Amino acid sequence: MGYVAIKGGGEAIRGAEAALEALRTAEGESGVPLALAAIENQLRLLTSRVVSEGGLYHPRLAALAIKQMQGDTLEAAFALRAYRSTKPRLLDAPMQDTRKMRPIRRISSAFKDIPGGQMLGPTSDYALRLMRLDLADECPEAFRGVARRFLEDVVDAELPDTFPKVVDALRAEGLLPALDATVSPPFDITREPLVFPVPRSAALATMARAETGSLLAIAYSNMRGYGDVHPTIAELRVGYLPVLLPHPATGEPVEAGEVLITECEVVAMYEGNADGPPTFTLGYGACFGHNEVKAISMAILDRSLQKGMRDGPGNPSEDPEFVLLHVDGVDSMGFANHYKMPHYVTFQSDMDRLRTTQAKAGIGRGGHR
Numbered sequence: 001m002g003y004v005a006i007k008g009g010g011e012a013i014r015g016a017e018a019a020l021e022a023l024r025t026a027e028g029e030s031g032v033p034l035a036l037a038a039i040e041n042q043l044r045l046l047t048s049r050v051v052s053e054g055g056l057y058h059p060r061l062a063a064l065a066i067k068q069m070q071g072d073t074l075e076a077a078f079a080l081r082a083y084r085s086t087k088p089r090l091l092d093a094p095m096q097d098t099r100k101m102r103p104i105r106r107i108s109s110a111f112k113d114i115p116g117g118q119m120l121g122p123t124s125d126y127a128l129r130l131m132r133l134d135l136a137d138e139c140p141e142a143f144r145g146v147a148r149r150f151l152e153d154v155v156d157a158e159l160p161d162t163f164p165k166v167v168d169a170l171r172a173e174g175l176l177p178a179l180d181a182t183v184s185p186p187f188d189i190t191r192e193p194l195v196f197p198v199p200r201s202a203a204l205a206t207m208a209r210a211e212t213g214s215l216l217a218i219a220y221s222n223m224r225g226y227g228d229v230h231p232t233i234a235e236l237r238v239g240y241l242p243v244l245l246p247h248p249a250t251g252e253p254v255e256a257g258e259v260l261i262t263e264c265e266v267v268a269m270y271e272g273n274a275d276g277p278p279t280f281t282l283g284y285g286a287c288f289g290h291n292e293v294k295a296i297s298m299a300i301l302d303r304s305l306q307k308g309m310r311d312g313p314g315n316p317s318e319d320p321e322f323v324l325l326h327v328d329g330v331d332s333m334g335f336a337n338h339y340k341m342p343h344y345v346t347f348q349s350d351m352d353r354l355r356t357t358q359a360k361a362g363i364g365r366g367g368h369r
Contacts, residue, residue: 048289211329
């Protein structure tokens with residue numbers, strides 16, 4: 001075994017970086033660089049995905065990461081996490097109350113009429129999936145007029161600041177178990193390794209910054225038969241949550257800002273309860289940004305993992321180790337990409353062992369005896 005000496009590696013790497021940067025500006029001298037505001041607002045769902053998977057609520061930096069990584073969401077989330085790791089931690093935020101969320105969208109598939117009413121908000125759920133070819137060459141003036149006309153139509157609409165929770169009504173009727181008064185300190189996945197068994201807060205935190213497609217795939221396996229969670233969405237909310245932090249002088253909670261989040265609460269089939277009457281079971285999902293598929297998938301897996309933690313896993317989606325160790329996009333991408341790194345020594349060793357084995361079996365070069 002041995003390496004073959006190669007010269008010029010540093011120069012080749014610099015050339016690869018230059019080629020990548022050149023492709024980013026491939027429109028030529030007439031091209032216009034993407035503005036961060038355009039990425040943040042016109043590609044808002046992409047930005048939402050990156051802030052969620054990056055674990056840092058900073059839409060402008062997420063837009064920068066998307067631009068830098070040329071639209072690769074995994075690399076953009078990686079960059080956002082790397083930036084986050086350089087920032088000092090000033091304090092731990094107390095538990096936030098999502099009842100105070102200022103919704104832009106709020107629906108329930110469990111009831112037609114819910115307290116406060118259904119609020120469809122911005123969604124493509126009810127639109128045909130047809131290509132809008134008119135967007136290929138959009139008129140700038142018409143583009144700017146879309147939002148202006150919409151705001152003129154809704155300026156007089158009287159919308160409440162927030163809405164009651166659907167699950168509160170179910171709980172008041174005794175259809176959901178009572179809230180547990182004991183609150184354990186949340187598990188910090190950025191500082192503590194996952195050593196199983198882990199508390200539910202560790203599972204929720206891991207899934208909150210998991211890769212959307214990974215969560216969807218495992219949740220879908222449960223829905224398709226490798227599990228038995230067939231839930232109903234009690235409530236799905238998208239909106240701005242006020243972030244309350246303790247005042248540095250008085251310690252009283254004050255609003256420091258707000259973050260856009262998506263929250264989903266699903267109700268699954270009822271179960272017997274040794275301490276009382278049977279009740280529905282609840283699954284919960286929440287993530288940064290506007291990402292309904294992720295929040296729904298997370299809620300389904302939360303319900304599935306609760307069952308697995310209680311009764312033992314009966315399928316992959318109920319196994320905490322299987323789910324939580326395989327849904328992080330940055331980890332998964334890193335392991336897949338490491339195969340592109342030099343493996344010269346190990347592969348030479350593999351070839352030597354194979355040749356020795358073939359020689360002992362009387363097989364020569366070309367695979368012939």
